[in-house]
Amino acid sequence: MSELYVARHPAAAWRRLEDEVIVMAAQESWLFTLNEVAAEIWEAADGRTPLASIVRDRICEKFEVDFEQAYRDAEELLRALAERGIVLLSETPLEAGAP
Amino acid sequence: MSGLMERVTQKALALGVPLSVHLDLTWRCHLSCIHCYLTERNGRELTTAQLVRLLEELAECGTLFLLVSGGEVFLRPDFFEIVEAARELAFSVRVKTSGTLLDDEAARRLARLHVAGVDVSLYSHRPEVHDAVTRLEGSFARTVEAVRRLVAHGVKVRVVQVLMRMAEGEYSRVRELAAELGAEYSLDPTVTPRLDGSRSVVRLNASHAAWRKVFEDPELDARPEHCPLSPEPQEAAQTAPEWDSLPCSAGHTSCYISPSGDVYPCVQLPLALGNVTERPFREIWADSPAARRVRSIRVADLPICRSCEFLNQCSRCPGLAYLEGDLTGPSRLNCEQVFARTGRRPAPLAE
Ligand code: SF4
Ligand code: SF4
Numbered sequence: 001m002s003e004l005y006v007a008r009h010p011a012a013a014w015r016r017l018e019d020e021v022i023v024m025a026a027q028e029s030w031l032f033t034l035n036e037v038a039a040e041i042w043e044a045a046d047g048r049t050p051l052a053s054i055v056r057d058r059i060c061e062k063f064e065v066d067f068e069q070a071y072r073d074a075e076e077l078l079r080a081l082a083e084r085g086i087v088l089l090s091e092t093p094l095e096a097g098a099p
Numbered sequence: 100m101s102g103l104m105e106r107v108t109q110k111a112l113a114l115g116v117p118l119s120v121h122l123d124l125t126w127r128c129h130l131s132c133i134h135c136y137l138t139e140r141n142g143r144e145l146t147t148a149q150l151v152r153l154l155e156e157l158a159e160c161g162t163l164f165l166l167v168s169g170g171e172v173f174l175r176p177d178f179f180e181i182v183e184a185a186r187e188l189a190f191s192v193r194v195k196t197s198g199t200l201l202d203d204e205a206a207r208r209l210a211r212l213h214v215a216g217v218d219v220s221l222y223s224h225r226p227e228v229h230d231a232v233t234r235l236e237g238s239f240a241r242t243v244e245a246v247r248r249l250v251a252h253g254v255k256v257r258v259v260q261v262l263m264r265m266a267e268g269e270y271s272r273v274r275e276l277a278a279e280l281g282a283e284y285s286l287d288p289t290v291t292p293r294l295d296g297s298r299s300v301v302r303l304n305a306s307h308a309a310w311r312k313v314f315e316d317p318e319l320d321a322r323p324e325h326c327p328l329s330p331e332p333q334e335a336a337q338t339a340p341e342w343d344s345l346p347c348s349a350g351h352t353s354c355y356i357s358p359s360g361d362v363y364p365c366v367q368l369p370l371a372l373g374n375v376t377e378r379p380f381r382e383i384w385a386d387s388p389a390a391r392r393v394r395s396i397r398v399a400d401l402p403i404c405r406s407c408e409f410l411n412q413c414s415r416c417p418g419l420a421y422l423e424g425d426l427t428g429p430s431r432l433n434c435e436q437v438f439a440r441t442g443r444r445p446a447p448l449a450e
Contacts, residue, residue, distance in 0.1 A: 013191030014189050015163040015189065016161075017110055017161055018110070024215065031104055031107070033103065
């Protein structure tokens with residue numbers, strides 16, 4: 001499995017409200033929320049930490065889930081968000097700069 | 100309000116989060132709009148460092164939506180530094196400007212910073228009428244040029260028209276102009292008293308006939324500029340829910356901060372909660388007696404409005420009521436609008 005890196009899109013505006021994250025895609029004026037698990041990934045999505053590490057360190061233990069399953073779910077979610085231009089996905093580390 | 104926005108606002112209310120903040124950076128302006136609400140021009144202003152610290156505090160408090168306005172924001176040499184700091188802190192930033200100082204480089208930078216949008220005011224589609232409002236010759240041309248520049252760089256622009264008597268018949272032309280320029284359009288039907296309560300500008304308001312026309316226009320959502328939509332408390336009673344409703348979002352999920360750091364529930368409600376140079380914002384927001392007072396008011400506490408038959412049709416603004424002398428009283432300007440809309444006089448106008 002090749003590494004996958006994820007970064008929040010620099011256009012996104014976001015804030016954590018208790019257990020979820022509210023994201024606003026700037027030009028779209030499109031608002032959505034990320035649940036507890038997705039919020040953890042979002043906050044860790046700095047473009048430099050491999051997704052596998054994020055899932056292992058921030059998801060598996062905290063939410064008591066199996067790595068394979070959690071990784072598959074995370075990847076699926078991130079691919080959907082990438083399609084909508086909310087996150088950037090890459091097989092090599094991404095430039096920092098996302099808020 | 101979209102369902103999700105409603106839910107987020109609800110949650111912010113439950114958590115005591117100031118979700119939307121309107122921050123004025125400067126008192127200064129090179130325009131002299133005849134209806135401007137600011138009464139100060141040379142007051143003290145927060146420094147860059149104080150503003151950046153304030154933004155950090157707001158982010159910690161959970162603020163997501165930030166409206167940056169003035170005065171003319173481009174008169175602050177550190178304007179971009181502040182917007183950059185705000186975007187680094189992941190705020191959704193809207194900028195309000197006359198656009199008259201906005202060059203191509205500024206439009207490009209705003210695009211690169213991914214601001215959520217820029218609001219500019221146009222008072223008429225006729226240059227001479229617009230310039231008579233701003234009292235700056237050539238301002239119409241410069242504002243229109245700024246809209247073009249911003250749109251060309253992919254920045255979302257909203258043309259805001261405050262409806263005034265001298266241009267009251269022309270709002271559809273301004274709306275057309277906004278569309279031609281590739282901008283959104285929004286209409287604020289009310290010229291409000293100045294922040295010191297002086298009412299001389301209220302006479303600039305449109306006639307009842309013009310008000311009726313805009314209120315009946317299905318394509319318009321005529322509402323106060325920068326008025327965040329109001330959350331409803333979850334615990335609203337089943338029997339008469341409107342009695343438990345909040346008068347509006349001011350002081351509940353939104354607030355205003357002046358260029359000198361005074362915190363108010365809303366730009367339209369100048370009831371001082373505290374100053375950020377004297378106390379951390381978080382404490383002012385959570386603890387000030389004035390904030391608690393504003394938060395305690397429910398529609399049931401409005402002695403006249405609660406039994407007004409037009410309550411559900413009225414967009415009563417507590418700030419206007421406050422400027423007329425009583426935070427829980429009726430706002431005669433809103434009563435006038437109800438009269439314009441329905442042809443019937445609410446009680447305060449019959450006196
Ligand atoms: S019409 Fe006047 S009295 Fe009636 S609810 Fe509105 S502000 Fe209050
Ligand atoms: S005080 Fe008036 S302008 Fe401000 S949020 Fe309330 S209704 Fe809107």
